[in-house]
Amino acid sequence: MQTLNVDLGERSYPIHIGPGLLEQPERLRAAIPGNSAVVVTNETVAPLYRDRLDAALEGLQVATVTLGDGERFKTMETVGRILDVLVEGRFDRRTTVIALGGGVVGDIAGFAAAIYQRGVHFIQVPTTLLAQVDSSVGGKTGVNHPGGKNLIGAFHQPRCVIADTDTLDTLDDRQLSAGLAEVIKYGLILDLGFLDWLEANMAGLRGRDAALLTEAIERSCRIKADVVARDERETGMRALLNLGHTFGHAIETATGYGTWLHGEAIGAGMCMAADLSHRQGWIHHADFERVERVMRAAGLPTEAPETLTAERFFELMQIDKKVVDGRLRLVLLERLGHAVVTRDFDPALLDQTLQAYCGPR
C-alpha cells in the first residue's frame, strides 16, 4: 500500500492506495472520530462493497443512502435526500459522511457533508479510476444546476481517502477509459515523462494490470496533491487541472449530464484544447496528433458530438466557472507537459477550433 499526504495545514489528509484496503476494516474505523456514520453510495456499487464497510462500522449508529447511478442524480434534490436522512436520524456534528462510489457519489456526499450543520467529517472511498485519481483528491464538492455543471458546491476536505485498487476489477471498460482521461491530463499539463510512460503502458493499463494501475493512480494523485497543496482555493495554478474541462463541460451540458461520461467529454475537450494550442502556434501539429493518438489509445472520443453547433458550443462555454469578469479563460498547452491558464488566445482561432469540431461536418 502507498500513502500520500495532501499537505493543507490543519486540513491535511492521507490518501491510501493499494489492493485489499476494503478488507481491512480497522483502516476505515481509525478515521472515524465520532460514534456515527452515514454511508452514501449508489445502486451499482452498494451490492459489491457495502458489506465490507458494514464490518468496519459495527457498533456505530449508521444509516445508508443509496442513490441512483449516474450524473443525472447529481442535483440539489439528491443532496436534500441525504440531508433528510441526517436530520431524521439526528446525526450530530461529529458524524462522518462516507462516500462509497465514483466521482458523482463523492461530489454529492461531500457537498452534503459540507453543508450539514455547517460541515461534518467526510471520508472518500472511491471505487472508480476517475474518482481515485481526480475527484477524491482536493476537496471540491458540489452538484450540477440545470444551467451548468458543478455550479453549486463547496470546498470540503475529506479526513482521508481510501482507494482500493481491487475495486477497478468490476469497472466496465468505458468507465476505465474515462478514468484514463484524467490520468493522461496530468501528463499533458505538468509531466511529460508521465505522458511517455502512459503511452508505453496503455495496453497494460487497459488490460487492468494491477501494478501498472497502482503506479498510474499514485503518480496522478501525487501531481494533483502537489497542485492542491499549493493552491487549495484555485486562485492560481490549480486551474491547470481544468485542461479540457471548459470544452468538456459544454459537451456534457449540451448532451445532458450522463450521456457522455465526464472523462469522455474531457478527453474530447483536451483534443480541442490541443487543437487551439496548435492554431495559436504554441504546439506543433505532431504534438496535437500525439494528443489525439493517446486519447484514442485510451479508448476515448476525440471529437465533439455531431449535434452541437459552434455557436451553441461557444454559448455553453460562457457559463463555465472559468469566466472572470465576462472574459473566458482557458487552459491551453504552451508545450506538451506544460499547460497555462490564459485569456490571451485569439477568439478567431477558438472559433476555428469550434468550427472544426462541431457539426455539421
Added chain:
Amino acid sequence: MQTLNVDLGERSYPIHIGPGLLEQPERLRAAIPGNSAVVVTNETVAPLYRDRLDAALEGLQVATVTLGDGERFKTMETVGRILDVLVEGRFDRRTTVIALGGGVVGDIAGFAAAIYQRGVHFIQVPTTLLAQVDSSVGGKTGVNHPGGKNLIGAFHQPRCVIADTDTLDTLDDRQLSAGLAEVIKYGLILDLGFLDWLEANMAGLRGRDAALLTEAIERSCRIKADVVARDERETGMRALLNLGHTFGHAIETATGYGTWLHGEAIGAGMCMAADLSHRQGWIHHADFERVERVMRAAGLPTEAPETLTAERFFELMQIDKKVVDGRLRLVLLERLGHAVVTRDFDPALLDQTLQAYCGPR
C-alpha cells in the same frame, strides 16, 4: 463612524458602524472587487433602502432578488431562487452578493454566496439591531430544515459589514426588543460591566437614543468579533455565544419559525438557562431574578409558550447542533458575566427547569 476589524487572517474584514453610512455610496463600492453584484433583500426593506444601494452599484451588472419577509422563507427553496438568478444572469465567480436586510436575509444570502461556484464575495448591510449585533458578525450562514433550525449552512465570511444605525429608526418595537436580547447576551456571557450599563440605559435604548444604540452595537460587535477571532469554527469558546439558543431553538421549532422572533425565543431561552444555572447552585436566586428583570425591561418574554410540554421541549433540544455524540451540551452561567459550555449538568434539574417553564402550568 466606528470601524471594528474582525481578525481572521486572510479572511479578516471590517465592520463599519454609524449613522448615514448608506448615504455614502463610495463605501459600499470600494468593497466590491468585480464588475457585478446581486442584491438580496426582502419586500419590507427594499422600498426603504434599495435606491441608496442602486446609487452605489451604478455601472455594474446588477440583479436584485426580493424575498418575502420572515423566518419561514429561510429555506433551501429560497436559496435555490437566488442561485437561479445567479446562473441565469451568468454571474461569474468574482461577483458579490449583497445582503440588505435583517438576519434572515443575511443568513440566506450568505449561504447562497457560500455555495454558488463554491463561494463568491459577500457583503452584509444589516438593517435590524439583531443583524447588526449578531448575525452579520462571524460568518455563519444557512437555512432551516423542517426538522430543525440552521441545520443546513456554511461558514462564509463577508468582505465587509456596513451597519447604518439610521436604519433602526424604521424598526418596529418588537424587532428592537428582539435585537436587545442578543445585546444582553453579550453582557451575561462575558461582560458584567456591559450588563450594568445596559440595565442603566435600557429606557434610552428602547427610546432609540442614537448615541446609546451606537455604543451598544459597537460593544456587542467587539465582544463577538473577539470571540470569533479566537474560535472561528466553533470548536471551543464560540459556543458561549449560544447562551439561551438550545432552549430558544426548541421554542422556534415548536411554534413554527417566525411566530416568535428569534430574539424573543432567545430571551426566554436565557431565562431558562439562568433558571437551570440557579438550580445547579451556580448562580444566586437574585441573579436569576436579575436576568428575568433585564429581559422584561427590554420588552422580551420570560416564559416558554404554553402549548409546549416538557417532554416535547426536551425532544426538540436533542436535534440541536450542540448535541455531540448523543450528549446534550448547554451554555450555562457559572456566574453573571461568565458563561460556560458544559455537559456536566444534572438531567433531573434540567427536567425541573422544563417542568417549570412548560405547560400545563
